[in-house]
Amino acid sequence: MPIGSPFHSRTDALCRTQEWREWSGYFAAISYQVSHEVEYYSVRNAAGLLDVSPLFKYEITGSDAGQLVDRIMTRNIGKCQVGQVVYSPWCDERGKVIDDGTIARLGETRFRVTAADPNLRWFQDCSSGLDAQVRDVSVEVAALALQGPNARNILKQIFTKIDLDRLPYYHAIEAKLGINRLEISRTGYTGDLGYELWIGADNAEALWDRVMEAGQGFGLQPLGLAALDMLRVEAGLLLIDVDYTSAQHARIPSQYSSPIEIGLGWAVDLAHRDFIGAEALRAEKQRGSLRKFVGLEVSWEALDELFDEVDLPPQVAGRASRMPVPLYAGGKQIGQATSMLFSPILKKYIALATVEAAHSQVGGRVEMEITVEYERKRAEARVAKLPFFDPKRKKALAHS
Template structure:
């Protein structure tokens, strides 16, 4: 959506494919300043490749409630909910946000294409499902200074009145847009949704004002570190969509993925409810946990080879085994990073549920000079980083 501006700004010339669009991996030669902009100032991230669907009609609420595991009858006008949605076996297809734009008008954002699934779920209902992905550009303005920046450029709204996971309509430089109090960084932040024809103008206005607040463009590398610190799942990394999993054992339910709080079994019928109700009764085999790796031991493992711990820098999406105290593999760590703000090496992991208690001692596989080693780790609660100002 912002290819020309990003092409000129991308000093590193590192690109990633996101749903057929090119997005910057990093804008600068390294990601460090972009990461610290998210945490200490403000960052502007192009998230336009997200899929967006509008559901309109007399049965819109009924259809959305059939698709997702949350109870959207509790979603007020102008409110946003996060939810996964599942197949008939209770396995997760995707996850995203659900907005209530009007009584009979919802919008769903998603990582993967879902038009056919939504239409199939809506068969026989009075609801139009429209793919509006290419009709909306999206910029994520994230970080502690995101609100002061927006305060200077928006008209007709009080930003302090936009609650966490709420939305409002406004204009910036005469451009109509929707602002949502959402993001993928676990920090104070907003996402701006508007017509793509205004994308470059919107970017320029925000950067011009934001420069005084330390605003920097940020790419996917910095975003990946921030979302792990926030304990946020990434599809095809921390769980595999049931539509893409090659074998059943690769599929996950919301209970496996630490999303039990999103499953409203008492709301009535929805896709996957029967299977999820049965799982809730018998207990889930897997659980999502946070891991904090023992840094002194990690240092010693690398010191044997006269090396520093080679784990700082970019996040890793390569799954590695997790073991119990007896050396038996009981899961895998799917996202790992050294957290610059916490000064800890952390991971998101899926483990057998009996080992998911906070403080439980485990170990994680690390490779030192081509040799696989086990390093102690302990289970900790997620999110790893949860600043108070995120919800204020």
């Protein structure tokens, strides 16, 4: 049985559908209201509040903490200033992705790393010979994501003493709720303006209440995983074990992915660095990757036509779909789409996919399998630039 997160008393009271999913052993609301679209639009139009406490959180300290994090991550953590947050995948020695998450540099020798899966053993095993301690703080740190255009204004109601207007994208700042400390990072998983709040589990409920209260005039809604899944697809953000398989779970060679293959080549800094997996990734860079991670836009005309044949309007997922479907080009299977969504804001049927490198050029055509009344058909799709949806407000400072 899953257990409740530190916010459970609040989320449970609000979750009218009682639709829960197990997220790392915790109850996580799929949708608070019958229509998850309300929650989706709240993030694109106002603000949504999501309990992200089930994330695994690790605190890394010690005089070599920076060296350890740099050794683990494909990003150059040496460049990360105190108060900065970076997103990075991390790899095994063969350069295959284990997991991805955010790394917040909370002090000169203090980091907090988030992860989707347990990584304590791996981080500890990477720390041999370094003065660095890895501590699992998953249980003691509760976390909320406040996402959407009104997120900043809501927080400004609560935290009047800090300058949130000037907090840049992927930076963190310390704040106080009463006497209790918390950290606010300008991060999120929705591709919109947003913040994540990190607080001791004991004070979780108080924080929830304050944010919900402050959000009243700003259209704040509690946000479930169904809407989140839509938001992250639009934002082109991949999800472990949906869009790629962790090297710790992969069972056969084809299930392993390098960061380059899952579209995170930009987060691999090979210059003068010797992180774990670097050697393999250098080699991959040289010979080229076999697969690439891409966005797809499925031709609406093609869909319309396929469904028209059976006299139905296009039946496309109301929620993001995680049922992988094959992709074809020239009659051959060249990859698979792993997350699909009819984007309510873009009015497009979009997908995240992995394809053979030769078919990864933006604008290139592929065919995606579509099931029409139990029959498998194919619809044309074009490789699109990621993210699909990328509002300026995501990264911009206030009033700029």
